[in-house]
Structure formats: structure tokens, C-alpha cells
Amino acid sequence: xxxxxxxxxxxxGIVAAVVLRLAVAAARATTPxxxxxxxxxxxxxxxxxQGEGVSRAGIAVGQSVRxxxxxxxxxxxxxxxxxxxxxxxxxxxxxxxxxxxGSVVGTAATTFFGSDRLPVIxxxxxxxxxxxxxxxxxxxxxxxxxxxxxVGSVDAGSLQRGVIYSGGNATIITQTTANGSYFLTAxxxxxxxxxxxxxxxxxxxARNVGIVFDIGQSTAFEVGALPGMNGALAFxxxxxxxxxxxxxxxxxxxxxxxxxxxxxxxxxxLATGTSEGNARAVNSAGWAVGTDSSAFAIxxxxxxxxxxxxxxxxxxxxxxxxxxxxxxxxxxxxxxGVIVGTGVHNGEIHAYAMVPVxxxxxxxxxxxxxPSPTATATATATATPSAxxxxxxTGAPRITxxxxxxxxxxxxx
Numbered sequence: 001x002x003x004x005x006x007x008x009x010x011x012x013g014i015v016a017a018v019v020l021r022l023a024v025a026a027a028r029a030t031t032p033x034x035x036x037x038x039x040x041x042x043x044x045x046x047x048x049x050q051g052e053g054v055s056r057a058g059i060a061v062g063q064s065v066r067x068x069x070x071x072x073x074x075x076x077x078x079x080x081x082x083x084x085x086x087x088x089x090x091x092x093x094x095x096x097x098x099x100x101x102g103s104v105v106g107t108a109a110t111t112f113f114g115s116d117r118l119p120v121i122x123x124x125x126x127x128x129x130x131x132x133x134x135x136x137x138x139x140x141x142x143x144x145x146x147x148x149x150x151v152g153s154v155d156a157g158s159l160q161r162g163v164i165y166s167g168g169n170a171t172i173i174t175q176t177t178a179n180g181s182y183f184l185t186a187x188x189x190x191x192x193x194x195x196x197x198x199x200x201x202x203x204x205x206a207r208n209v210g211i212v213f214d215i216g217q218s219t220a221f222e223v224g225a226l227p228g229m230n231g232a233l234a235f236x237x238x239x240x241x242x243x244x245x246x247x248x249x250x251x252x253x254x255x256x257x258x259x260x261x262x263x264x265x266x267x268x269x270l271a272t273g274t275s276e277g278n279a280r281a282v283n284s285a286g287w288a289v290g291t292d293s294s295a296f297a298i299x300x301x302x303x304x305x306x307x308x309x310x311x312x313x314x315x316x317x318x319x320x321x322x323x324x325x326x327x328x329x330x331x332x333x334x335x336x337g338v339i340v341g342t343g344v345h346n347g348e349i350h351a352y353a354m355v356p357v358x359x360x361x362x363x364x365x366x367x368x369x370x371p372s373p374t375a376t377a378t379a380t381a382t383a384t385p386s387a388x389x390x391x392x393x394t395g396a397p398r399i400t401x402x403x404x405x406x407x408x409x410x411x412x413x
Contacts, residue, residue, distance in 0.1 A: 182200055
């Protein structure tokens with residue numbers, strides 16, 4: 001007997017439409033929802049500002065740039081912009097990292113390019129130079145943990161070395177990897193004392209080493225490299241031990257990665273339309289931010305599964321351009337998903353904070369700092385649904401480099 005199958009095309013069409021609607025709804029439900037805040041500038045007349053990082057609980061840090069100097073700042077959602085005083089005889093300052101106690105670390109210099117740079121710490125609104133090891137005259141500070149242990153580097157060129165600032169002392173990191181690779185500079189430290197940075201391989205100076213050191217251990221180790229690459233730079237570390245950065249072949253362009261003790265090094269998918277990039281920061285949930293690029297700089301958010309262009313998380317007509325310029329970046333992410341970086345807002349290069357509309361990974365309270373009466377900028381928020389804005393190209397140039405070391409692979413002696 002021949003069996004005949006009869007198809008109800010109308011029913012199939014209804015089912016398909018329902019499935020499609022459910023898929024779209026699920027995608028919208030999982031897409032991060034953000035507001036964006038213009039951090040602004042410290043003084044009227046400042047030409048730009050840059051967001052450099054954010055503490056675990058949401059204290060943003062960076063610098064406000066003027067023609068004859070720059071001034072470090074902090075920013076919180078409740079407290080607004082708070083200028084930080086410059087070190088005497090150093091007109092250029094940048095805040096690179098903060099802990100949730102309000103201790104902020106950074107670098108003070110005599111030029112935009114970091115000449116005569118010194119490591120500094122701001123506590124209770126007072127700036128102090130961090131100590132340098134005996135015989136050293138140059139240094140910087142890039143990150144600080146809950147115990148007010150900071151990391152950075154001292155000296156320059158072939159003599160530059162990673163350093164730990166703790167308890168009124170500065171100690172050069174002398175621990176090496178199994179093959180003798182050593183710290184050139186330390187970029188991040190977590191609350192457990194895991195330090196990450198850029199290392200040098202004495203057996204192959206052409207490659208970069210993404211180097212990791214757990215304070216108290218006798219050796220350091222490296223995160224390895226992505227397939228087809230032979231090295232890495234490690235920029236950020238979470239309290240759960242995630243490490244992020246960029247992996248490259250010798251001194252070539254890099255690809256963003258996330259590393260963990262359990263999974264090793266894993267590529268972060270590139271944002272749509274880009275060919276290279278780096279991840280700068282990561283939180284305990286494994287959410288990472290960084291900047292990919294092609295012709296333009298494309299800040300991104302990686303949630304452990306998908307990579308989102310930050311420009312695609314902005315609402316229409318927000319006034320923000322995060323995809324059609326070379327100045328944009330994403331440099332910090334807090335425990336509850338606050339993202340801090342730099343973009344172009346109504347034609348001006350400004351620091352921003354993107355704050356989740358609903359808690360993203362793990363909510364934590366945001367400390368409130370008291371704004372200085374000299375602060376003139378007022379943060380403005382733009383509510384952001386999941387709709388994708390079409391950015392308008394801008395001609396905003398990239399501002400002059402800052403004292404903060406932000407290495408790109410380069411030949412070394």
C-alpha cells in the first residue's frame with residue numbers, strides 16, 4: 001500500500017513564524033542593555049578626555065587633556081567627575097587604576113609622551129609619589145588591588161622592568177618563567193596578587209611574552225599563544241583569575257584572547273568588520289572589553305559567548321560615535337558590567353561610562369566620591385535600547401599619546 005503524506009503549509013508557516021519570533025525575542029533578551037554617560041572634561045577649555053579604567057565596584061579613572069598638560073580624574077555615577085591634583089613639577093598626569101577604597105594610581109610626567117615619568121598614588125584627594133627602587137629615577141603605576149598593592153614598571157628601554165609597589169616599598173619582579181622570560185612591565189593585579197604584563201624572552205627577543213606572576217610563588221609563567229602565533233601581551237586580570245590581552249606572531253598585529261587556569265588561552269571572536277584587536281580588561285564573570293580595528297577603532301564587549309560592538313549597543317541619535325574614528329576604546333569593565341573608555345561625542349573626544357540598565361554579571365555597590373567644586377563637567381546619560389545606531393563618520397583626530405604605557409609590539413635591542 002502506498003502511503004501518502006499531506007502537508008499543512010499554513011500550519012507549518014505559523015509554526016515557523018512563532019519559532020522566529022521566539023528566537024528574536026531570546027536574542028533581544030540576552031543582548032546587554034546600557035545607558036551611556038559623557039564623563040566630560042575637568043575644566044572648560046580642556047580639549048579632550050580619556051577613560052583608562054574602572055574599579056571592581058565602578059570608580060572610573062582617566063585624564064582630561066589641555067594644551068599645556070593633563071589632569072587625572074575619578075568619576076562615579078552618583079558622585080560625578082572629581083579632579084585629582086597634579087604632582088609638583090609634573091604638568092601631565094593620568095589615572096590608570098583604582099580600588100574600591102578610592103585609592104587611585106597613575107603616572108605623572110613632564111610631557112604628553114611620558115618624559116621624566118613618576119609613579120603616583122592619590123588617597124583622600126592627596127597625590128604622592130610612589131617609592132622607586134634604589135638607583136631608579138623613572139617609573140609608572142598601572143593598576144592597584146584591594147590591599148593597595150600597585151604594579152607598573154621602572155626605568156626605560158632595555159633596562160625597563162616590572163615592579164610591585166607595596167607598603168612603602170618598590171620591588172622589581174625578578175621571578176622568571178621556565179625559559180628565563182622576565183617582566184618588562186606589569187599592567188594588572190587582582191586582589192589575590194596575580195600580576196600580568198608584558199615579558200621579554202631572552203632566547204627570542206622578536207616575540208612578546210604574556211607573562212603572569214602570582215605573588216609568593218618562586219616562578220612566573222606565560223599564557224602561551226593562539227594558533228599561528230608565538231607570543232602575547234597580557235593587559236588585564238580578574239579576581240577569578242581570567243587574563244586577557246592580545247596574541248601575535250613576533251611583532252605583527254594581534255588577536256584578542258581570554259585565558260584561564262582551566263581552559264588555557266582561547267580566542268575572543270573579532271567584532272564584525274575587523275581584522276585585529278586586543279582585550280584590555282575582564283571581570284570575574286569572564287566579561288571582557290577591548291578594541292578591535294580595521295580602518296577604524298571598534299570597542300567591543302565579549303560576554304563569554306558573543307562579541308558585541310559597543311556602537312551596536314547605543315540608541316539612535318545618541319550623539320556618540322564608537323565606530324567611525326580612530327580614537328575610540330574600551331579599557332575597563334567593573335564587576336557589574338560598567339564599561340569605561342573613550343569615544344567621540346558630538347565631535348569631541350570624551351571619556352564615557354556605559355552603565356547596565358539591568359545588572360549584568362554580579363551587582364556590587366558603587367562607592368560615591370565627593371565632587372570637587374572645580375569640576376565643571378556634568379555627566380549626561382542616554383538611555384539605550386537594543387536598537388543599532390548608524391554612526392556618522394567624524395573627522396576627530398586622535399589626541400597626542402599619554403604618559404600611560406600602552407605598548408604596541410615593537411623591535412627591541
